[in-house]
Amino acid sequence: MLSLHSNPVFTRLADSERILVAGAGGGFDIYSGLPLALSLLHQGKEVYFASLSFSDLAGLPLDEWVAPDLAAVTPESFLNQAYFPERTLARWLSGNGYPSTVYAFPRTGVRPLRAAYQALIERHHIDAVVLVDGGTDILMRGDEAGLGTPEEDLTSLAALAVSDEVAVRMVVSVGFGVDAHHGVNHVQVLENIAALERDGAYLGACSISRSTREGALFIDAVTRAQEQTPEHPSIVNGSIAAAVRGECGDVHVTERTRGSELFVNPLMSLYFAFDLPGLAARCLYLDRIEDTERMTQVHSRIAEFRRSVTPRQARRYPH
Template sequence: MTAMTALHTNPLFDRLHEAQRILVAGAGGGFDIYSGLPVALSLLHQGKEVHLANLSFAAIEGLPPDSWLAPDIAAVTPDAAPHQAYFPERTLARWLALHGYPGTVHAFARVGVQPLRAAYRALIEHYAIDAVVLVDGGTDILMRGDESGLGTPEEDLTSVGALAGLDIAGVTEKLVLSIGFGVDAYHGVSHGLVLENIAALERDGAYLGAFSVSRTTREGALFVDAVAHAQANTPEHPSIVNGSIAAAVQGAFGDVQFTDRTRGSELFVNPLMSLYFAFELDGLARRCLYLDRIEDTHLIRQVSSAIALFRDEVLSARPPRRIPH
């Protein structure tokens, strides 16, 4: 059961109060680590030692041998792979260095649960991490598996599965953050069902509440700057999720088009996109109906196949739930 806290405190930061070395990791690949940047910066500003990591979609196999902490986990610095145009981890490392922060972002290979768990173990033990915050830009990490649409859950739930089965002495907290409410409608997620799932996690004692990223805060302003920097440095493939969140943080509303990637689709940028929803990772993992199916995977395509097989067995998917208006 979730421990009691006071209304005037933030439950997430209250849970991290005693932690000194915290890993903030992007769950779903791509630019997901940017979604965790406001929290990571806040923890840094509190004097914590913070390390960043991300499940990478970039071609990290060619990084030099001294970049690798262990199989499937590499340290990416601002000068890494200068020939690669798309490299979110390096782009963030460059932004961090420009602003006087430690300029290293760790990149996990896009693998299945077993090797990803080993990579997480190596990273956590290397830095003596005592708390892990897994971040999803979007809400598909909250899908149980029996919904009408799951979005793109493969990488998110591989990350959840890897950490749920990881028991390391000294790691006192494993938490999940979801930000960008509404953005996954672009991928067929029913946000009425997202709210239903959050309510169930509340009943289970795994929901730690929500809080917003405001542009009036130092961290909110820096997040907006980091997203703009990423868009300028990755013009061919800007992040739809973080672009939408940053637009929401700045007060934009409705069909805000900032990239040709969304041409022909109607976006719904809104104030709820700037909300972090916080959860206990183990409680979230227990509600996933197919997590056991992906436990023994070694390749990401095995994860995709296992989820597809599970979906074929779902006799009656929960239909989309309309939010009254």
């Protein structure tokens, strides 16, 4: 049993030496794991980065593919498109003196993604995996009023749910409240976290603080990424970084959100941590996407499941 003064995330990772920090939902999700990954690097751990990519990875040179559906993106990787978060992160890491390879997976179904993860785990003898979601979609079990955009998150979750040879598997969610514009009811998020606590799968929470080295570096990394991807900056990480800076209320970090009302707040800077197998066990439709090969199949299987259930009634905060 932990002591109250122990950080639940880092205590669980204390004995791990080769840790994979992976973005669950694609795109800039890997940035949400950057403060955690940097802290582990500063402790002397070997840390590897991976991302489910929204970019067209097919244009990468053959020698950057280290296994089927697994590309090793470096600062020099060439892809003829402006939106390439994995390369953007690789360049930031290199510029700040950190290991700068970011592994990237194309958007596939569960079966090929699981095989690609397995290849990466074996390649570096990974003994811990932290799957990071920018937002709370990954905490949706399937019967909520709205699921947000769960396809990539749950594909990643399912891909890692059976990796029993990895000693430690965790899910970390950061950006509480940011998914409201995708229809997520955050009272139901809290209900789900409470249920995970009862199951023993909720590991606790910790804050990303701007007063820490890692918090300051995260703000810098997000700022650089927004500058280098002006046509499609990250709403999620921009909002999280604003919360880390201490901003609150209807704060817009990109023109993409103009016309909508946001609520940036301190809860967005909290890491909520969960046991990965425990979280996976609560998903009501994970078995339906197990045999998928393509992301379109994942989408259709979730839609089919949603037609078979009566969603829980959404509630507003009582105060």
